[in-house]
Every structure is written in C-alpha cells, then in structure tokens.
Amino acid sequence: MTMSATLAELVRDFKANGRIVIVGASLAGLRAAEALRQEGFSGSLSIIGDEPYEPYDRPPLSKQVLKGWVPADHTQLPRFRELDAQWRLGVAATGLDRATRQVRLADGEQVPYDRLLIATGTRARQWPNPAEAALEGVFSLRSRDDAARLQQALAAGPSRVLVIGGGFIGSEVASVCRELDIPVTVAERGSAPLVGALGGVIGEIAAQMQRDHGVDLRCGVGVSSLEGDARGHVRRARLSDGATIEADVVLAALGSIRNVEWLEGSGLAAGFWGVGCDAGGRAFDINGVATDTVYVAGDVARAPHVLYEYQFLAMEHWDNAVFGAEVAAHNMVSLEPDYRPHLLLPGFWSGQFGVNIKSVGVPPFGDEIVFTQGSVKERCFAAAYGRRGRVVAAVSFDHGKWLEYYARLIEQSAPFPPPPPGWDRPDVMKPVPAEFPAPGVPTAIPDVVLTGHDPSGRTAEFRPRGH
Amino acid sequence: MRIVVDLNRCQGYAQCVYLAHEIFKLNGAEALTYEPNPDDARRLQVLRAAAACPVRAIMIDRLDGAERGAPS
Numbered sequence: 001m002t003m004s005a006t007l008a009e010l011v012r013d014f015k016a017n018g019r020i021v022i023v024g025a026s027l028a029g030l031r032a033a034e035a036l037r038q039e040g041f042s043g044s045l046s047i048i049g050d051e052p053y054e055p056y057d058r059p060p061l062s063k064q065v066l067k068g069w070v071p072a073d074h075t076q077l078p079r080f081r082e083l084d085a086q087w088r089l090g091v092a093a094t095g096l097d098r099a100t101r102q103v104r105l106a107d108g109e110q111v112p113y114d115r116l117l118i119a120t121g122t123r124a125r126q127w128p129n130p131a132e133a134a135l136e137g138v139f140s141l142r143s144r145d146d147a148a149r150l151q152q153a154l155a156a157g158p159s160r161v162l163v164i165g166g167g168f169i170g171s172e173v174a175s176v177c178r179e180l181d182i183p184v185t186v187a188e189r190g191s192a193p194l195v196g197a198l199g200g201v202i203g204e205i206a207a208q209m210q211r212d213h214g215v216d217l218r219c220g221v222g223v224s225s226l227e228g229d230a231r232g233h234v235r236r237a238r239l240s241d242g243a244t245i246e247a248d249v250v251l252a253a254l255g256s257i258r259n260v261e262w263l264e265g266s267g268l269a270a271g272f273w274g275v276g277c278d279a280g281g282r283a284f285d286i287n288g289v290a291t292d293t294v295y296v297a298g299d300v301a302r303a304p305h306v307l308y309e310y311q312f313l314a315m316e317h318w319d320n321a322v323f324g325a326e327v328a329a330h331n332m333v334s335l336e337p338d339y340r341p342h343l344l345l346p347g348f349w350s351g352q353f354g355v356n357i358k359s360v361g362v363p364p365f366g367d368e369i370v371f372t373q374g375s376v377k378e379r380c381f382a383a384a385y386g387r388r389g390r391v392v393a394a395v396s397f398d399h400g401k402w403l404e405y406y407a408r409l410i411e412q413s414a415p416f417p418p419p420p421p422g423w424d425r426p427d428v429m430k431p432v433p434a435e436f437p438a439p440g441v442p443t444a445i446p447d448v449v450l451t452g453h454d455p456s457g458r459t460a461e462f463r464p465r466g467h
Numbered sequence: 468m469r470i471v472v473d474l475n476r477c478q479g480y481a482q483c484v485y486l487a488h489e490i491f492k493l494n495g496a497e498a499l500t501y502e503p504n505p506d507d508a509r510r511l512q513v514l515r516a517a518a519a520c521p522v523r524a525i526m527i528d529r530l531d532g533a534e535r536g537a538p539s
Binding site for chain 2: 057059060063064069070074075076077078079080081082318319347348349351352353354355356358380398400401
C-alpha cells in the first residue's frame, strides 16, 4: 500500500470511528458540529456548554429582546442538519489534559477526544468592585439570562438608566432606552462612543446622534463608584469629574473577557486575547507550534490574517464564528493538501438610534478616513479607512448596499483614497486622521483587535545555544 | 420555527417586511430586526419572505421542528 493510500485509509477510519469534542455550545460550536456531519464525520460527537440552553443567537438580545418585543427564550438558532451528538449543557469545561487527550468538566467527569474544538467564546466584563456589582439593579449583558433580567428592569420603568461604556452594546442599550422613553446617561472613558472600533471622526458622529436622541452622553469620564440604598438597590453613581448620576438601573458595558482560564496548564498559546491558532484553526502551543489535534473557532480564536500584515486578529463577530467553525471542522477531518484557510474579511453591523451601522475590514488598522458617499449631516454615508496608501476598511451609516464595493477594494489592497464609486459623492473628499485612541488609552475594548505578532510565549522553551 | 437573518448580508431591501410584517421590522431605513422563533402558524409567511429576499439572508431551520424539545 502506498503512503497516500494509507493516509486516506486513516482519514476514512477517523471519520467513521473518531471522537470529536466541541467545547462551547453557542453559534461557533453548533455550526462546527453541523459542518463536521456535512463533511461525512459519523464518529462520536460531544458538545459541552456551560449554559443550560440549546445554542441561541446573541445579537437580538441587546435589541428586540431588550425592547420587550421578542422574549429572551425566542432566540434559539435554526438547525441545518441532524447532529446525533451527545450534549452536555449546563456544565463548564474546567481543564484540558493534552497528554491523555481529555477534557475535564466541572462535575468531575473526563471526556476523551481524538480531535478537540475550542469554541468557548467570551463573557461580559463585570463591574470591577464586587460589592457594588452585587447591588440590585446592576447588570451586564452577554447571555440570554442577562437579557431577560435587564429587560424586566427596563419594563419596570426606571427613573434613569446609567450605561457605563459607549461601545456597541452600551450604545445599542442606550438606543433601546430612548425608544422606550427611559432617561439614559452614557458614561464613556474615551473621547466618544464607538471610538475604539471606528475612531474619533465616526465617534463624533455617533455622539451627536446619541445627543439628538436625548441621551445624556458624557465622554472622557469614568465611573468612580456605585452607591446603593438601605435595601441594597443601586441608586447613584459618582463620576471621575465629581458629578453624581441618580440611576436605578446600571449596565456595565465594559467589553468582554475571553474564556481561556480552563486551558491553564494545557500548554496552549492561550491568553488575554484568546487562543492563538493558524489561519486553518489549528491551535498553537506555547512555543508557537501548530497542534494537529486541537482547533479553535469563534470569539476566542486569534489567527494571523494575510490582509493585515499577518498580525493576529481576534474578532468578536457573528460571521467569524460561522465561517471559522466551518473551516476548523473541515480541517479537523481532512489531510493537509485539502486544508482550507479561514480568510474572512471582517464585517459587522449594529442597529442603533434608527441607523444601521455596518463595517468591513479592520478600521483600527487604518490611520486615515475619507468620506466617499452620501451625507454625514443626514447620517446616510459611506467612508473608507486607509493606511499607507491602501484601503483597509470601510464603514457605512444606512449605506450598507455599498459595502461590497469597498470589500472588493480591501481584498485587492486598492489605493487610498479609493476611486469614488460614481454615486452620491460628497462635495469634499479629503482624507483626515481617523483618530483612533493610542494603545493604552482607556476606553471599552474594541471587538476586533490586532493582537500583535507575539504568541503568549512567557513559558516558551528557548533552545539553548551551542547544542 | 427557528430562523436567523445574516445581517452582514442583509441590505435592507425590506421585501420580508412587506410579506411578514409581524416577523420582520425595519428600525429606520435599513436596520432590520425580527422575531427569531416565530409561531408555526406564520410558517408560510416566513417561507415566502425568505424566498423573496434578494440577497438570501434569511435562513430557516431545516429540521422543521422534528426534534423539538431536545437537542439533536
């Protein structure tokens, strides 16, 4: 038998009798499981999730669910094929032993695997003072349960809501509050809302939009402390500029934390920005060597991206979870010549204050911005981001139909400023600094991050010289 | 029934809103919101809306409730 025939036989055998464990039962975990079956994997498939629910969709939680239109439990994701999987819901993974190929669960059980997919995503960063965070009326928003609780609090008609952090979640919640005619204050440490993701020029437009809708927006201030009443319900917040806000609902919208703690001691390149992997989803160990048995997908993955100078990119985006899961699943049951890369052009949307904000590419990779279409005044426009003379991203406000045009330009590394698409050109098309905050300036952590070239190598095994 | 709309793909043509306005709503000119788990009584309406989407952004459960109540 030739070598390639032997390998093909091994793959056939693995597809029939292998054991695959997926840790994480949200969008990425579900789509990976479906893709594995689609690829012809008929072996044992286990899906482990810390929440007690079947996979559900998170984007509606901060919009139609909070508004009270859609119940939080009406967010289950559609299924595209039978899975025949063992589900372990409501139990978290607490450890990974790569030597014996076992995942340890919170209830003490050990789940053996031949191939493992890490899709544990992120969780909401909580208000850092535990006593204040425990006050009644203080919320964060990531899960279905979070959304159900916050929705109830909004429906009770609070006198004022304080949103700490003007990122996408904070801004969307502020928008819902105004739609419900609830007074709302947004406290953002940066110079404007959305500044980390879209820069100061777009941030100023978002700020004006919030103020026009009656949001009490305060930028450049932090919240120093939260105070409760005798019954332990939050009543006011003190800001870093000395001001006091009376509020009976407080949302900490402080960005997310990647769920990597369970991987401590596993020898994988897991850290603050997630689990390092190659563009095919194969996890790196702490030395930067790709593993053949452990894969990563979704919010918790960080992989080098060819369009962005091979910097490691961490993306908390819906389609990154879907496509990353499909690629990882394919590669888990394929041999090297058939490996596929996860080369997604990042993209996201955010509905707020009646405007659809969409983006393609990585805006913070750019340092200049030019308005290319439409009218800023009417909040109906498109703008492109550039870096060193090439287009690297675009953003639109109610101009989503044009994003594909910009996506093609980004994929081709087209010159910046880009050629106008020949439609509704603004009078002035002059690039200006995009005004992203310098690294280290406090603001909510953006949901797309260039995490640098450096894998988490503190414990890397450096080769001694002279041997 | 369970549906999801790929809102990266959605361009706000709003054909779904015309065909199933109880399920799909526009917030402003372009931002679509929707009921992800509509009542089964709306199935035909939702299927028509999905078929009418010019960019095929509406994805519908293909298991059709066959294994309702238990994870597959």
